[in-house]
Each structure stands twice: as C-alpha cells, then as structure tokens.
Amino acid sequence: MKCQKSKFLLNKKYAYLNCAYMAPLLKKAEKAGRKGIAKKRQPNLISPDDFFHDLDTIKLLYSQLINAEKERITMIPSVSYGMAQVVHNLDLLKDENIVVCGDQFPSNVYPWMTACKNADAELKIIEVPDTTENRGKQWNEKILEAIDQKTKVIALGHTHWADGTLFDLMAIRKRCDEVDALLIIDGTQSIGALPFDVQEIKPDALVVAAYKWLLGPYSIGIAYYGEKFDQAEPIEQNWINRRDSEDFTGLVNYKDDYQPGADRFGVGEKSNFILNPILIESLKQVIRWQPAEIQTYCSELMAPAIEEIQSMGYYIEKDEDRSAHLFGILIPKEKQAAIATALKVNKVSVSMRGSFMRVSPHVYNDERDVNKLLRAFRSVC
Incomplete structure (x- = not known):
C-alpha cells in the first residue's frame, strides 16, 4: 500500500503519529458530514426511512469488517454506554470475580468496579509484569492464570491502549469457555486497524468507539452483542428500539417487545443525520484498505525507526507481542521532560500514557513523519 495522506487534510508541517488519541477525518467523510448538515437545514426532506437507512448501512458495513451477523450490531454513543448494557444484565454473585488487566482504559474498568462493589464481589486487576523480558507473554500468562471457576467476566482490549501489548484473545476465549465466563472486549484501539474475526474469537460483547481506528466522528460507537444477551433488558427505553418503530403512524400502539437482535441496546436518537453519514464513508474506506494491510503498512513504515530507538537504549515490546499500529516506548523519568520538548520543537504529535510514549501511526503517515520522530x-540522546 502507498501512503494515503492525500485522502486527508492533515497539516504537512506536523507529524501526526497519534491516531490512538483521535483519528483525522477523511476528506470524503467530511464531505458527507457537510451534506448531512445541509439536509438538516430543510427537515421536510427527512423522511421516516431516513431514520433507519443509514443505521442499516452502518450495521452491514461493520458486519463485513468484523465478520459478524448484522442483526447483532447496534449503535451506541460511547464505550461506557455499551459496557453498561452488559453490567445491567450481569447476575454477579458475592463469591464471584471479574478479571481486567492493569492500566486499562477507565471506561472498561469503572463499570466492573461498580458491579463488584454493588455485589460485594472481587475485581481482579492483573497488573503488567515488572520486567521487560518477555513482558507481553508473561502478562498473557498472568491473565489466564487469574481466570478460575468463580470468574464471571473477563474484560479487556485486543491491544493495550497505552503500550500496544497484544492479548491472546483466542486462548482467553478458550479459558472463558472452560469456566463459563463472559468475554467482553473493548475494541476501540484495535477494530479498524487490527484484524478481528467474531467467528473465531466469539466475544460475548464487542464495544467500540468510532473516533479512533474506524476514522469516525466523536460521540458515536458500535457494539456487537452475542447470543447470551438475546433476551437481556436494555438500560434505555426508547421508541426506535421497539418492534415496528418504522411505522410512524403506529408509534402510539405501544409494544412490549423490542426490535430483533442487538437493536434493543441501541441508544436513543441513534439516527444522527450528520454523524452517521461520516461514519459510513469512514467504514467504506477502512474496508477497502483492510486491517491486515494497515498492519503491514505501519509495520514496514516504523521498523527502521523502532530499530534505531531501541539501539538508543529505549524499551519497545517485541514485534510478535504488540500491534504495529500502536506501540509504546518506555521513557525514563529523567528524560521525559527533554523528550516532550524535543517532540514539540520537531512538531511531532504522540501521547504519553504513564511511562510510555504511545506512538500510533496510520496509512496517512510517511517517512517524513518518522524522520521527525527520530530527530x-x-x-535528546
């Protein structure tokens, strides 16, 4: 794949190696958003079908991206909302536990903290091993060892949001099956850039915010819910998630049953006439590129820089134990201020997460961006 910078309106003076913070909008996506704004000027042009058409398109596209049934996908406003649906239907007992990994993003920790507090259950936080020797491998082993017969849920990402460590979801799924535990995945930092197959991993829920690797807008997300939630009760009771809501003339004929599949969990006002068209264009482009090709591009782009930075004495996880689109560089405390200044001087955008500098390239980055990082x-050295 060639560099795709021309599809974006990034400032070429800056090296934006920070997609894990927030993705830039594609030109096509921005254009679609402007059309949505223009349409909202004349609401007489918005038909009842418009409340459903874009939603169906998003579900179809996303189902292709993750190899899932379209009916198991719905729209959410945030990861915390998607996780709240799971917690709401979790029959957690006092002697049970929930397993999460250490330094996980808060939206995939606070719901489980609250659930455990309310049930007086145990929250097992599996901290990263205090070593740089086979760090990722050992972390995965610790997570697997923590799952026992009393584990109700294991909740984590595919790749760690701060340093890019890959979690062995296939092995974790197998262990979950052995103890009848739910596997709940926050895919915000992976879906769209890292291959994910629902049919292989079989998550019970996969929750994603769209504004990072799906290249979508802020305040919109997508969730997949497996068969264990087919009869679950949603946290929100709104009109559009009820059966036959497409018939506007019959909305006062109140129904007890919900729309089929995961749409019972969708957020109210999910028919966003501005954000949804943006997301549609973004999903189309991600599917054209394919996550596997994005991984290859990022790996080849960053390989020379990673080798040089490692030769300077900085720790970066081994290739096989981390993602290519998101990785961490461990920065000693005594160098953090100097590195921050150097990045600003060289116009490089990355993120500090704990002691790690999180570097997250995409297909809009090129060698010039990498050279700014190296400079x-x-x-500093």
Missing part, C-alpha cells in the same frame, strides 16, 4: 530522539 526528536536524536536531539
């Missing part, structure tokens, strides 16, 4: 490190 910043060379100036």
